[in-house]
Amino acid sequence: MKNNRIVVDTNVFISALLIKKSIPFQVVNIAFKLGKILYSDATYAELQQVLFRRKFDKYLTIEERNIFLFKLANDSPSIEIQEEIQACRDVKDDKFLELAVNGNADVIVTGDADLLVLNPFRKIEIITPEMFVSRFDEK
Numbered sequence: 154m155k156n157n158r159i160v161v162d163t164n165v166f167i168s169a170l171l172i173k174k175s176i177p178f179q180v181v182n183i184a185f186k187l188g189k190i191l192y193s194d195a196t197y198a199e200l201q202q203v204l205f206r207r208k209f210d211k212y213l214t215i216e217e218r219n220i221f222l223f224k225l226a227n228d229s230p231s232i233e234i235q236e237e238i239q240a241c242r243d244v245k246d247d248k249f250l251e252l253a254v255n256g257n258a259d260v261i262v263t264g265d266a267d268l269l270v271l272n273p274f275r276k277i278e279i280i281t282p283e284m285f286v287s288r289f290d291e292k
Contacts, residue, residue: 157188162263191256195248232256243267
């Protein structure tokens, strides 16, 4: 899996940051170690917007959030969206399909049923965080 291209849903990132040692936390660590996490302007903007909600102030400092966003932007390829996609029953999730297709992703990791129901999407596997960890964790 060393060169796999991975799309991680916003909710997986948020859970990873909030709950250390959780399955989503393991997903992000494994993905950074063994592959490339892809992002687009739209997925990055959503992550940034959600991450800076006031309800997370008691769990994460501004510095912790900025460090994570900086790491993601520095260690991950930014994908330009050439082909727009309208396939998900929740249109807000189409940006993850666009990212996966335009970035030639191997897998999308999500807990979102609106995305999971589309597995596979154009030969791109859509799996839960639990499935990702059980498959790729090198314990």
